[in-house]
Amino acid sequence: MTTVDERLGADAAAMRRALELAELGPARGVNPRVGCVILSPAGDVLAEGWHRGAGTAHAEVDALSKLEPGAARGATAVVTLEPCNHTGRTGPCAVALVDAGVRRVVYAVADPGDHSSGGAARLRAAGVDVTAGVLAGEVEAMLDDWLFAARSRRPRVIVKWAATLDARTAATDGTSQWITGPAARADVHRRRAAADAIAVGTGTVFADDPSLTARDDGGHLLDEQPVPVVFGRRAVPADAAVHRHPHTPVLLTGEDLAADLEELQRRGIRSLFVEGGPTLATAFLATGLVDELLVYVAPALLGGPHLAVGDLGISTIADAHRFRFAAVERLGDDVLLVAHPTTHPGGN
Known part of the structure; x- marks a missing residue:
């Protein structure tokens, strides 16, 4: 028995x-x-x-x-x-x-x-x-x-930015390539490939014309490619690089991020890698829809107006959005900070 x-x-x-x-x-x-x-x-x-x-x-x-x-x-x-x-x-x-x-x-x-x-x-x-x-x-x-x-009815949202020690993502003239070194950039592409989708705002499309692909050190496409997602009300130009992506871009207004995320989840998107720019990152942070932060910090100073995050509507330190560090990694001369929220300000 x-x-x-x-x-x-x-x-x-x-x-x-x-x-x-x-x-x-x-x-x-x-x-x-x-x-x-x-x-x-x-x-x-x-x-x-x-x-x-x-x-x-x-x-x-x-x-x-x-x-x-x-x-x-x-x-x-x-x-x-x-x-x-x-x-x-x-x-x-x-x-x-x-x-x-x-x-x-x-x-x-x-x-x-x-x-x-x-x-x-x-x-x-x-x-x-x-x-x-x-x-x-x-x-x-x-x-x-x-x-x-399945449990949250939305994808996991990972927000990434690369910044200097003083949290600047670009110089005063708008140039930003490259803040970080090759090891950090390679790590970003690896994480892009691991995500189901990658997102930017229309401002980034007009300013940088990103391809939103995952590439190796030689610039060749990796086997796994995230679905490109563009948030914004402006029409994406017909000749934008994102239209040459292996996957058809998903275009969303961004007026209701929670509803947009539900739509992505219905499409089978489980993880969303938010790359840019500051307006989109700020919108996700302000609504409490960020599950992980990836902050690549370069040992440099720029000063100027181009901050990684804009106004979050916080007027007092007691209302600060709090995170906990999940990992700290050295990538060449740069450092990657991985942080998870201790609470979701938007209640999500």
């Missing part, structure tokens, strides 16, 4: 394999990466599956499809995410597991979706034994950006 410890060990081992399968799926898009392992009553692996992207079979259904009818009766399904409970392009996975005769379901993290959650309750109502939270920390880490976007 299987002991509790043995069962917990088998659940964890199967979940680790499900996590490996999940990582085979696409890291970007509306849907999460999910893996599933189906075990026989004796603990042997009957089938494995993972989700390959929007419109394809979910991990549970993918695994079940590899079995003969009736082969999953009495089995245990180990899934990284709570089986869904809604009908979209595919049917509810909770129902598919019940119909297949699965006796037990083990999952790591609850589904935070308004429409897709509730699978565990549906399984229990059908008499299926459900265990939650197995290797939850590891799965949470893997699904970090997707879970944040």
Whole structure:
């Protein structure tokens, strides 16, 4: 007879394999990466599956499809995410597991979706034994950006700027290339590539005509490219460099940043890398919609009017937006400060 410890060990081992399968799926898009392992009553692996992207079979259904009818009766399904409970392009996975005769379901993290959650309750109502939270920390880490976007109904917002010791982002004549050195610039491009989208305001488009691409040291495009997003009411010129980006630019007014972020989340954007300029960074900071600051500081002084951040509407020190340092990195002659807000002033 299987002991509790043995069962917990088998659940964890199967979940680790499900996590490996999940990582085979696409890291970007509306849907999460999910893996599933189906075990026989004796603990042997009957089938494995993972989700390959929007419109394809979910991990549970993918695994079940590899079995003969009736082969999953009495089995245990180990899934990284709570089986869904809604009908979209595919049917509810909770129902598919019940119909297949699965006796037990083990999952790591609850589904935070308004429409897709509730699978565990549906399984229990059908008499299926459900265990939650197995290797939850590891799965949470893997699904970090997707879970944040699903729970917050918006992408994670990372605001970046490069500045001198006196917080200037450009000289008096407007020149800003280059405040920081090559190591810092390479780090920026690596982080661009890791983000789903990169954003600037129309002021930056007119002033700098940025390409908003992620490039290597030789100027070649990296394999992963963020979707370019431009905030502002002015029309982007037809010959702007952003129109030559590998992805079609997303144009948003910026009049309601919260609503704009919800729209980006609906488009499958999980992380937004805000690059410029000071007007856009200030708008995100003032509304409390910043989840991480990346401040590249060069050992130089410029003086003048071009500050990294404009007026935040703060009149007294007690109302200061407070952050905590998450990391401090030396990049050549420059320093990167990574900071997270201790509170969101906008209540988000």
